[in-house]
Amino acid sequence: MRKLTAVLLIGALGLAACGKKNSGETAAQESLSYRSSWGAAEPQAKIIKTLFDDFAKETGAKVDLKFVGRTGNENLNAEMASGQGPDLFDTTTGDIETLTAQNLISPLGDVEAAQVPGEGKTVKDVLPEPVRRASSGKNGLAYLPHTIISTAVWYNAAEHPGLNPQTWEEFIAFLDESKKAGRTPIGQDGTIAFYNVFWFYSLLVGANGAGSLAELAKDPANWDKPQVLDAAEKVEQLAKGGYLQRDFMATKFPAAQNAWAQGTYDLNINGTWLASEVQPQLTPGFKVASFQVPAGGKKSIEVGTLGWAVNAKGKNVATAKKFLAFALQKKYMEQFSTVALNIPSRGDVPAPAHMADVQKAVLEAKETHLSYDYAGADKTWWGDMFLPLSDKLISGKIDAATFIREGKKRTADHLANG
Amino acid sequence: MKTYERAFWPFLLPALLVYTLLFVAPSLFGFWVSLTRWSGPGSEMTWRGLDNYVALLHNEVFATAFTNTFVMAIAGGALIFGFTFLSMVVLRQLKGRAFIRSVVFLPLVISIIAIGAAVGFLLNPEGALNTVLEWFGLDPQPWLGPEMVFRCIVGGLVWSSTGFYVALMMSAADAIPAHVYEDAQLIGATKWEQFRHITLPLTWDVFAVSAVLWVVNSLKIFDIVLAFTTAGTAAAPPIPARTIAVQQYIVVKGSGLPELGSAAAMGVMTLLVTAVLIVLTRRITRRDRVELS
Numbered sequence: 001m002r003k004l005t006a007v008l009l010i011g012a013l014g015l016a017a018c019g020k021k022n023s024g025e026t027a028a029q030e031s032l033s034y035r036s037s038w039g040a041a042e043p044q045a046k047i048i049k050t051l052f053d054d055f056a057k058e059t060g061a062k063v064d065l066k067f068v069g070r071t072g073n074e075n076l077n078a079e080m081a082s083g084q085g086p087d088l089f090d091t092t093t094g095d096i097e098t099l100t101a102q103n104l105i106s107p108l109g110d111v112e113a114a115q116v117p118g119e120g121k122t123v124k125d126v127l128p129e130p131v132r133r134a135s136s137g138k139n140g141l142a143y144l145p146h147t148i149i150s151t152a153v154w155y156n157a158a159e160h161p162g163l164n165p166q167t168w169e170e171f172i173a174f175l176d177e178s179k180k181a182g183r184t185p186i187g188q189d190g191t192i193a194f195y196n197v198f199w200f201y202s203l204l205v206g207a208n209g210a211g212s213l214a215e216l217a218k219d220p221a222n223w224d225k226p227q228v229l230d231a232a233e234k235v236e237q238l239a240k241g242g243y244l245q246r247d248f249m250a251t252k253f254p255a256a257q258n259a260w261a262q263g264t265y266d267l268n269i270n271g272t273w274l275a276s277e278v279q280p281q282l283t284p285g286f287k288v289a290s291f292q293v294p295a296g297g298k299k300s301i302e303v304g305t306l307g308w309a310v311n312a313k314g315k316n317v318a319t320a321k322k323f324l325a326f327a328l329q330k331k332y333m334e335q336f337s338t339v340a341l342n343i344p345s346r347g348d349v350p351a352p353a354h355m356a357d358v359q360k361a362v363l364e365a366k367e368t369h370l371s372y373d374y375a376g377a378d379k380t381w382w383g384d385m386f387l388p389l390s391d392k393l394i395s396g397k398i399d400a401a402t403f404i405r406e407g408k409k410r411t412a413d414h415l416a417n418g
Numbered sequence: 419m420k421t422y423e424r425a426f427w428p429f430l431l432p433a434l435l436v437y438t439l440l441f442v443a444p445s446l447f448g449f450w451v452s453l454t455r456w457s458g459p460g461s462e463m464t465w466r467g468l469d470n471y472v473a474l475l476h477n478e479v480f481a482t483a484f485t486n487t488f489v490m491a492i493a494g495g496a497l498i499f500g501f502t503f504l505s506m507v508v509l510r511q512l513k514g515r516a517f518i519r520s521v522v523f524l525p526l527v528i529s530i531i532a533i534g535a536a537v538g539f540l541l542n543p544e545g546a547l548n549t550v551l552e553w554f555g556l557d558p559q560p561w562l563g564p565e566m567v568f569r570c571i572v573g574g575l576v577w578s579s580t581g582f583y584v585a586l587m588m589s590a591a592d593a594i595p596a597h598v599y600e601d602a603q604l605i606g607a608t609k610w611e612q613f614r615h616i617t618l619p620l621t622w623d624v625f626a627v628s629a630v631l632w633v634v635n636s637l638k639i640f641d642i643v644l645a646f647t648t649a650g651t652a653a654a655p656p657i658p659a660r661t662i663a664v665q666q667y668i669v670v671k672g673s674g675l676p677e678l679g680s681a682a683a684m685g686v687m688t689l690l691v692t693a694v695l696i697v698l699t700r701r702i703t704r705r706d707r708v709e710l711s
Contacts, residue, residue: 250560
């Protein structure tokens with residue numbers, strides 16, 4: 001009896017195994033999964049939904065699309081590392097190094113050479129060089145960018161038409177004039193340290209090009225370069241001049257940017273996402289426009305990107321790559337401009353009117369740098385030492401000379417403690 | 419004796435196995451990680467020995483986070499139990515005390531996201547509190563600025579946690595028979611004396627447990643710091659507001675590679691501190707049990 005059971009059992013297992021194999025062979029249908037960090041209510045989600053529907057229709061692929069929002073993908077890296085996780089995921093310039101070190105991204109050299117369907121051009125042809133650079137790591141193109149992000153000083157062109165100071169002196173003159181007229185020139189959400197550092201970073205890297213901020217983390221001697229003192233003195237001038245709103249360091253995000261949108265302040269330094277964040281708060285007739293911090297020198301422009309990466313351990317790498325070339329079609333990229341109100345990654349698709357200044361700056365830039373000059377890569381230096389020090393400078397707690405002295409000393413300490 | 423010994427292992431084994439698998443093994447792994455440099459599954463793990471610990475000891479920011487955590491545990495604890503005892507004195511005979519108790523408990527139920535949003539309305543430079551101060555001719559204060567934010571967080575912590583301990587202690591106090599208090603009143607004991615000689619001794623056991631619960635919870639304080647500072651953004655809270663748990667979050671989730679080794683070292687240090695504090699708390703609160711005959 002026992003023997004019979006054993007034979008039956010083995011037989012059953014064998015059948016089950018065959019069944020599995022057979023069903024595997026018949027499933028020739030492609031499939032693709034994507035768990036998006038966009039929220040279902042965001043305009044990007046609507047574009048992505050259309051994209052996936054169209055892709056499914058044209059290729060017959062079975063798509064699994066979920067919108068979980070920023071907080072829904074907290075454990076994504078660990079999931080992907082363990083062989084789970086979706087085929088496609090969202091990423092950005094600042095995450096390339098982490099993802100590459102964890103071997104989570106499939107390099108996209110082959111996607112660069114692929115044709116964008118129906119356009120007779122390759123992926124590489126339609127993505128401007130700075131955009132590709134901002135989306136690449138040491139293994140080449142790391143993800144397919146759909147959106148360009150950058151930093152600028154934002155203002156209301158209806159109030160100050162054509163405002164575009166070319167030198168620091170012109171900029172300060174505008175701030176003084178604004179103050180004299182009884183207005184508050186700059187609104188700053190001072191509890192966000194990486195918004196406060198926009199001033200120093202834009203001044204230093206704008207004038208001296210890629211690497212000039214990142215190098216401060218690598219060797220204390222770099223703090224002695226005159227350009228560092230120059231940028232710090234300009235920030236000190238902002239702090240001492242009283243150009244930012246009272247108690248800005250105690251202003252909890254997003255109070256200052258919302259007040260700016262309502263016309264309380266003239267200027268707000270921020271990323272290209274600002275306009276869509278404050279959209280509901282904008283006073284009627286507000287015309288969002290921007291200019292670059294007049295840093296002088298090399299006039300380097302920040303270029304960062306957002307895009308889709310392919311999970312190296314995903315089950316459908318080939319389909320995911322096919323999707324990327326499909327998604328880059330003009331008709332979809334146009335929606336990132338018209339629906340999501342962002343700067344699309346393709347150079348031949350115009351940005352929304354209020355971002356035309358930034359797009360022009362990016363496309364015409366002779367020099368470009370990555371978001372924050374990639375100085376956040378050493379996170380202990382960046383988060384525990386540099387950003388707090390930058391906060392002290394812009395809040396007027398220390399002057400430029402102390403900033404340099406402290407920065408140099410603490411960088412040396414940090415490097416010594418490894 | 420023989421039967422007892424034979425039964426021992428089969429009964430113990432399942433629990434031991436589950437405990438080892440779900441708690442002991444991950445803890446040991448965590449300790450192991452604290453001796454390495456590691457960015458998580460998929461990346462290379464390199465041996466660092468005690469370097470992560472040495473680096474933490476030299477790290478001023480970690481020192482601040484460590485001190486802040488202690489201050490929260492001790493000053494926060496003193497305030498919370500101060501209010502709890504006070505409410506036990508005041509509320510015991512009050513009409514509608516059940517209602518007041520639930521009102522005090524309410525902050526615990528409110529989501530931290532809502533608290534974060536409310537903090538902005540209330541404490542921003544142009545917020546409600548400063549507006550009220552200005553009505554009375556007082557100077558507005560930078561509540562959420564680097565100098566004051568930590569005190570505001572401790573205040574928020576006391577506001578949101580007290581209700582829980584009030585509920586716990588009051589339910590113990592409710593179990594004390596009314597005739598004990600009646601006797602005390604007959605001999606002319608004041609409210610304070612009643613608390614001191616009746617309520618406190620008879621609820622001491624629950625207080626000892628509450629104190630340990632508070633210590634354990636306070637060393638994990640995290641979300642309220644974010645609610646008061648950078649909630650809704652990817653930014654790290656300012657240094658004066660950081661706790662160990664927040665610092666841990668920053669080294670794992672902030673920009674750049676996750677530093678799991680350093681985070682694990684912080685975890686091991688917190689575990690040691692928790693153990694010491696619990697032993698201390700137990701010792702301080704150790705009394706002979708008072709029982710009504």
